[in-house]
Each structure stands twice: as structure tokens, then as C-alpha cells.
Amino acid sequence: MKDELTALNPSSKQLLGYWSLDPAITFLNHGSFGACPLPVLAAQERWRSRMEQQPLQFFGRDLEALLDQARAELAAFVGAHSEDLAFVPNATTAINTVLRSLQFAPGDELLTTSQEYNACRNALHYVADRYGLTIVVAEVPFPIDAPEQVVEAIVGCLSAKTRLALIDHVVSQTGLVFPLAELVQALTHRSVETLVDGAHAPGMMPLDLQALGATYYTGNLHKWVCSPKGAAFLYVQRDRQTAIRPLTISHGANSPRTDRSRFRLEFDWTGTDDPTAYLCIPEAIRLMGSLLPGGWDELMARNHALAIAARQALCETLKLTPPCPDAMLGSLAVLSLPDGNPQGLQDALLERYQIEVPIVPFPTSTSRLVRISAQVYNRLEQYTFLGTAIAALLHEEISHSVNK
Template sequence: MKDKEKVSCFSLKPSHFRDLWLLDQKVTFLNHGSFGACPKAVLAVQERLRSQLEQEPLRFFTREWEPLIDEARSKLATFVGADAEDLVFVPNATTGVNSVLRSLVFHPEDEILTTNHEYNACRNALDFIASRTGARVVVAKVPFPLESSQQIFEAILERVSSKTRLALLDHVTSQTGLIFPLQQLVQELQERGVDTLIDGAHAPGMLALNLREINATYYTGNCHKWLCAPKGAAFLYVRRDKQSEIRPLTISHGANSPRTDKSCFQLEFDWMGTDDPTAYMCVPEAIAFLGALLPGGWDELRQRNHQLVLEARKLLCEALEVLPPCPDDTIGSMAVIPMPAALENRNFISVRDELFDRFNIQVQIVPWQETPKLLVRISAQIYNTIEEYEYLGRAIAQLLQR
């Protein structure tokens, strides 16, 4: 790294909120969206729970584990606007998507609808199911750049047919950071007899959720991203009338449990074998911790992050002389900016690695299917400052000079 680049990086004034996380102070971390980051206080709770487990494993799993899981589920249900009876914990949203897809029975005449913005891991799961069952994956082409959310709505509904059995849709797209008009889509699809599986990986903590109002058939979301719980914490929501059909990927003791105080849905998902459940148990602490950082609680936090990402996007678009690719109301706490044409033929991994190796900037570089071929995806969390995005703009300018 050149000396002048070191000065540019280390002269940044960090947010005082940064001290609440373990993040490397030498790195300009603008990629909260990929894996999240867990605050020190939440990690301390997890460490205490792990000690509690290891001090007396048998007592923990036979007496203490279930009340702790139930309490965490109850707090999470309140946060996402659902009944606790309709939620189970899973390690990540990809597991939630796979659990639903592997449980449903598809036939060769069935169509499964998704979009060209769908997360690669979940698209792979769709292709796997199609290869096993003969069902056809239909891809709605949502335009990008985008002029309005109405284009999302129209693009998806145009591909619905009498054979459409299920629609797998993002709530917030990973590649492009778009918020889909979910409630409107779910309602329209239900009226056409199409069930909905929502990949809400980025939504909890970024958006104010009310799963009762959304009324999707299935919804899965991560707690380790914008909710800032430890890694390995996510949830799967299944509408009550569909729960008997959905089984976990691992069949274990719950499959023949004689208990009647809980549904088979929860009994099967809650215990799939011995693992470390402490990430789930920390979800209430994460909700409480982030909700106490600002006077206005979660509402203020979400709005603050949204405003910061809009300001950062405007700054970067002006610095790189490109246009914003979508309206302000279609993004939450993540945004993508088209890379200048001079960089569009670069490999996205090489650009990402050069920004890190030369400038200590951690940011997501996204390859796109059409022009613009390369996007830089920024995230805005409470520990970020506008100066960090200015530094990113200067770094990309230096890449252009080369």
C-alpha cells in the first residue's frame, strides 16, 4: 500500500458506535450486508450461554435449552410481527428455503416462478428440485436499472401461468439491494392460487416486518445480518395451514414425538441433533441492544441507515459520474452504484481484492448480467460514517487512473 493511501485510510474519523463492535479498526467496513457483524455485548451473552452449556451439558439440553429457545422465539415473533407458533429457528435463510423446497411435492407439469435477481444459492436449490421432479423453473426478468417498483410487480405477474405452483421471491435482493413490493405481490399471487416462498435474508432489522400482514405462505429471514445476532441464527415462518407439510432437512427425534403441547412443525425443527443453539438464544439480546442505541429505537435506526445509504449513493454517483440505478424508495440500507465503463470488463473478484489489498476497504463488488456489468454494493450500519464512502470514491478513482 502506498504511503498516501495509508494516510487516506487511517485519517478517517470512526464513528463512536464502532467501538461497540469487534471490527478491525484498520479496515473501512462497508459490507455489513454480506455476513453482518455482531456487537461485543451480544457476543458476551453468547459466551455466557456457551459456558452454561459446557459446565453441565446434560442439564442444559434436558432442562434449560427448551425454555431459552421458546423465550427467544417469542421475542423474535414480536419483532417480526408473527405468532410464536408459526416460527422455527434455522441456521440461515438458505436452509429455510431448502427446507420448504425439499418438503413440497412437485410434478413435471408444475412451474416454479422466480426472478433474475434471486440469490444464487437459492436459485441452485430451485434447479436441484427441478432436476429431480421435472418441474420447470420460470424466470421473470425484473429490469435493472429500474424506474419504479411497479416494474417489479408487472415483470413477475407477467410470467404467472395456470401451471405456476410456487413463487420464490426476494424481499430485499442481494445483488441489487432492491426492496420488492412484497405485500402487493403476495396478495395478487394468492388470488391467482400461487403459494409464495419469500427469501427475506436481508429484511429483519433493515425493514419493519409484519409477517401477519404480508401473509406469505412461507418466509425465511436471517438474524445475523441487520439484526446483528451471532452467525447461525435465522428463522423460518410457515403459515399455520401449511405446517404439517414442511419437514426439516434433518429428520430426528421430533418425527415420532408423543408430545401434544407443541406442533410437530416445532418439535421437528427445534431438535435436529446436538449442535450449538446459543446463536438463537442471543436474538433477544441483539433486538434489545440495537433498539437501545438511538432515542427513537429501531425506527430511528432503520431510518438513519436508510438516509446514510442514500447520501452515500448520491456522493458516489457524483464522484463516478454515473446515474442512480433505481428510485430512493426501492432501497433500504444497501445500495448499488454502477461502476464506470472503464472498469466493467474487470473481474469482480479482482476489483474487490484490489480495494481491500491497496486501500483496506471491505465492500461488495457484484457482477451483473447486462450493462452495467459491474456494481459496487454499499451497506450502511450505525457504525458507518459518510467519510468512509468518500474514501471509497477516492479509491475507485485511483483504480480508474490505473
């Protein structure tokens, strides 16, 4: 595996120079908030300078065409028509946008899984409480042996009352990549709308939203695409767009224009804000795709290979068993640690070893998963160092417990 990683990318230290990450910190948490490369941040500063030099020209005359250009490049990257995409600041906003736009009837069921992201689950509960709906939770096992178990768990919870399913593409807590094509096909066959939380997917794996066929799909671009914070998208099937309204209703709601769809008019202007993160998406796509000779395909393959190698190194050091097959991972991976204080362990790793890595409380508040991310600037020896640090801290926990 080491040879494979070397062949895929021999220059991680050199590539680290594209980022402003603190060299004193072993940063293994790209998955939470991403990290924007310096050339992309420089591009954003140029956009901001243009915006402030002549604000009326920028907002009133130029912005619409600029957003169209950025959206066209994003559409090519995610396999969609640009008319079906709207820019939003993050995936959580997109989930709320869809759920709060749809009309439900009392007794309708909303389906999700036991691994859904907490913020999106909260949005689901808000709508359920408002309309008198029932939330059905499919228990997806973890550890897990095969992707078929995900399909079985979700399909097994469907009923004649199921209206919509909120499902992950890549699970934040466990790193699992759900078999999305099979899930969308099964749900669509049963006339259930699909709202896909793809927060981690863009830039982690290839996307073809048109072929996928999900009713609604959202993805963050500040994570694995490495755009500035505040850049995400919402995809809505063409025949559903009239029902989906932005969370903020503004001028587009009663615009007399007929040259653009109501969907486009409403989402492209929700009030004065800084749109430069959206305009930097093409720069981020181009830069990240230029870092390795094989472009985005090589980048995604390299990050996946590093995540697998890193997980294996941790398993060997900590005497753990991988909780899922390699094929169910992208560039995130987790391992279960002995129960304890998740935040205490995370804090100790940072304070004593200068390692930034999340210790996730899942499925209970005292359960602990260590979640590693693999981005092009990371190296295998960083995860070896993490394993040594965790082993020492767990040994201290045991000694402290025995000596109580």
C-alpha cells in the same frame, strides 16, 4: 443530507466501540455477513458456559423453554405468532427446507426472478430436476424506474401451471426492495404459494409477517439484527406446517407428545448442535434497539438515509446515475461501474486502500456493481473515500488498456 445524518446519529465513531471490527479497515460490507456487537458475543459466551457446565440440564431440561422465550421475542419483532416460527441457521437452509418438503407434479412451474440469489436458485434447480418441473424466470429490469415494474414482470409470467414463486424481499445483488405486499397479494389471489427470501430484511425494515400473508418467509438475523452467526428463522403459515419438515429428521418425527405441534417438535431438535446463537437473538434485538434515542425506527431510518447519501456522494465523484429510486432501497445500494474484472477491483480496494466492499458481477461475469452497506457504525466520509479510491483505480484500468 449531511445535516439529516448528523441529527439522526451524531456519534458513529463512539458506537463503533460496540464492535470488534478492525479499525485499519474501512468496512462497508455489513450486508454480506453482518457483524456481531461485543455485548451480544459476551451474552453468547455466557450461554455457552452454562451449556458446558451441565450439558444434560441445559439440553435435556432447559433448552426447550429457552427457545420458546427467544422465539416469543423474535415473534414480536417480526410481527408473527411464535407458533409459526422455526429457528434455522440461515436463510439458504430455510429455502431448501421448504422446497425439499413440498410435493410437486411433473409439469408444475416454479417462478423466480432474474435477480434471485444464486444459492437459492440452485436449490430451485435441484427440486426442478428431481420432479421434472419447469423454472420460469421473470426478467426484473435493472436499472429500474418504479416498483410497479417488478410486479408487472412477475405477474406477467404466471400461468395455470405456476405452483410456487420464490421471490426476494431485498435483492442481494442490486439492493432493490421489492414491493412485497403487492406481490404476495397478486400471487395469493392466483392461488400461487409464495416463498420469500427475506435474508436482508429483518432489522433493515419493519416486518409484519402476519399482515403480509406470505405462505413461507425466511430472514437472517446475523445481518441487520446483528445476532451471532447461525441465527435465522423460517415462518410457515399454520395450515401449511404439517407439510414442512426439517432437512434433518430426528426424534421429533415419532414423538408421542401432544402438548406441542409436530412442527415445533421436529424443528426444535434436529440433533446436538450449539443453539446459543438462537438464544442471543433477544439480546441483539434489545441492544441494537437501544443504540439511538428513537430505537429501531430511528436506527432503520438512519441507515436508509446514510445509504442514500452515500450513493449520492459516489454518483457525484464517479459521474454516475442512480439506477433506481431512493424509495426502492433499504440500507444497501449499488451503482454500475464500467465492465471489467470484478474480483480484481475488489481485491485492489482492499490491498491498496484497506476498503472492504463487494464488487458484484451482475448481470454478467464482467459487469460490475459496487454494493455499499450502511450500518450505524459507518460514516459518510467513508463512502467519499471509497469514491476517490474507485475513481483512481478505474483511471488506472483505462490507462493500462490504452497503453497495451
